[in-house]
Amino acid sequence: MVVNQIPFEEFHMLLHRQGLRVAIGPFNVCIHTSYKPLIEQLYLLYSHYRITQDEIAEFHVRIVTERSLRNPFKRNIRFLLDGQSPFESFPQEQALAVLEWGINLAIAVRVNHLLLLHSAVVEKNGHVILFPAWPGSGKTTLCTVLSYQGFRLFSDEFGLMDTQQQLFLPIPRLMPLKNESIAVIRNYLPDIVMGRPIPNTQKGTVAHVRPPEKSILLSKHTCKARWIIFPKWIADTPVKIEAISDSEAFMMLASNAFNYEALGATGFCAVADLIRSCDCFKLVYSDFDSVMEVLHQLTNET
Amino acid sequence: MHWRTNHFETLLIENWDEEYTVFQPDSGKTHFLNHMSMKMLIYLDQKPATLEEISAYLAVQFQQEPDHDFQRNIEKVLYHFDTLGLVKKSFVGS
Numbered sequence: 001m002v003v004n005q006i007p008f009e010e011f012h013m014l015l016h017r018q019g020l021r022v023a024i025g026p027f028n029v030c031i032h033t034s035y036k037p038l039i040e041q042l043y044l045l046y047s048h049y050r051i052t053q054d055e056i057a058e059f060h061v062r063i064v065t066e067r068s069l070r071n072p073f074k075r076n077i078r079f080l081l082d083g084q085s086p087f088e089s090f091p092q093e094q095a096l097a098v099l100e101w102g103i104n105l106a107i108a109v110r111v112n113h114l115l116l117l118h119s120a121v122v123e124k125n126g127h128v129i130l131f132p133a134w135p136g137s138g139k140t141t142l143c144t145v146l147s148y149q150g151f152r153l154f155s156d157e158f159g160l161m162d163t164q165q166q167l168f169l170p171i172p173r174l175m176p177l178k179n180e181s182i183a184v185i186r187n188y189l190p191d192i193v194m195g196r197p198i199p200n201t202q203k204g205t206v207a208h209v210r211p212p213e214k215s216i217l218l219s220k221h222t223c224k225a226r227w228i229i230f231p232k233w234i235a236d237t238p239v240k241i242e243a244i245s246d247s248e249a250f251m252m253l254a255s256n257a258f259n260y261e262a263l264g265a266t267g268f269c270a271v272a273d274l275i276r277s278c279d280c281f282k283l284v285y286s287d288f289d290s291v292m293e294v295l296h297q298l299t300n301e302t
Numbered sequence: 303m304h305w306r307t308n309h310f311e312t313l314l315i316e317n318w319d320e321e322y323t324v325f326q327p328d329s330g331k332t333h334f335l336n337h338m339s340m341k342m343l344i345y346l347d348q349k350p351a352t353l354e355e356i357s358a359y360l361a362v363q364f365q366q367e368p369d370h371d372f373q374r375n376i377e378k379v380l381y382h383f384d385t386l387g388l389v390k391k392s393f394v395g396s
Binding site: 245246247250251254260261264265268269272275 | 314316318319321322323325327330331332334
């Protein structure tokens with residue numbers, strides 16, 4: 001059963017009482033909150049996720065409201081992971097952004113049985129394309145466009161690699177667009193479901209895009225990687241894709257991982273295997289039509 | 303003073319067309335080495351050598367003039383590798 005198959009009242013009750021358990025990629029996340037505006041947003045944006053009430057949850061997270069110390073008439077929200085608070089409190093209107101960051105944090109610090117690359121990941125023709133990049137390079141924006149234009153979304157943030165089998169695991173989560181990207185995507189993809197813009201967050205204004213239903217339905221379908229593309233959005237720049245050396249790709253990929261050093265030799269061997277099995281490129285672009293053309297050409301050549 | 307490798311046998315080395323990524327289990331770090339640096343480590347792994355011997359060997363291998371500047375550059379690399387724990391100094395009798 002998926003979220004949009006239950007009435008809002010039941011959804012509200014689950015979040016408020018025992019916690020809503022949903023399958024997000026290979027993990028079950030148990031979410032508790034009584035904050036109604038957040039519940040309303042989750043009902044819309046989590047509508048395609050499978051409910052897993054009877055299964056074990058890897059992560060237990062909560063959004064609770066509390067009085068602001070500075071202003072007792074104002075209420076803030078706080079994120080809790082297994083009862084612990086890794087962040088300070090935030091204004092109530094940022095609840096969704098804080099929940100999403102909190103779940104990302106939980107994955108980034110708790111998951112060490114997989115190699116966690118900091119990378120957008122999509123699938124085409126049975127093969128994964130990795131877009132490893134640090135924040136600010138436009139990978140979430142690019143990933144949003146690709147995942148609604150014929151590519152299957154694995155993640156806009158995490159390249160989850162099973163190092164034994166060299167397989168990537170999908171973890172399709174909400175895609176948080178930032179600042180100018182929000183209007184750009186609204187214009188380019190007017191039919192997608194997007195949450196309300198949340199202003200004044202640590203990353204500016206953020207709006208979350210609901211992942212495509214098909215990507216969530218297929219989130220148990222793992223794939224091997226075939227291409228590694230380091231993307232960079234630069235205004236008014238014609239699209240350009242060029243091959244890079246394996247050694248350069250190795251160092252860039254390893255430095256774009258959350259737990260590469262923690263995995264030690266396992267991480268080193270996994271990255272080496274990955275580089276050997278992929279073609280590696282740098283991509284510079286400014287408009288989506290051109291980059292789609294380049295990527296369709298690349299993925300259809302093989 | 304001689305230079306020698308430090309736990310060279312434990313390093314995991316990937317050759318990417320004469321550029322190398324090296325995993326060092328002792329530190330958990332990954333290093334990026336060019337061809338000359340790798341030749342230097344391999345040479346030192348055969349036997350300890352002085353700066354002059356290493357410089358002379360590499361100058362021949364890479365068709366360089368074994369002049370003062372070349373030797374200075376090799377010395378800098380050796381001291382850098384020393385801080386990384388890839389090589390260590392040894393003294394006669396030690």
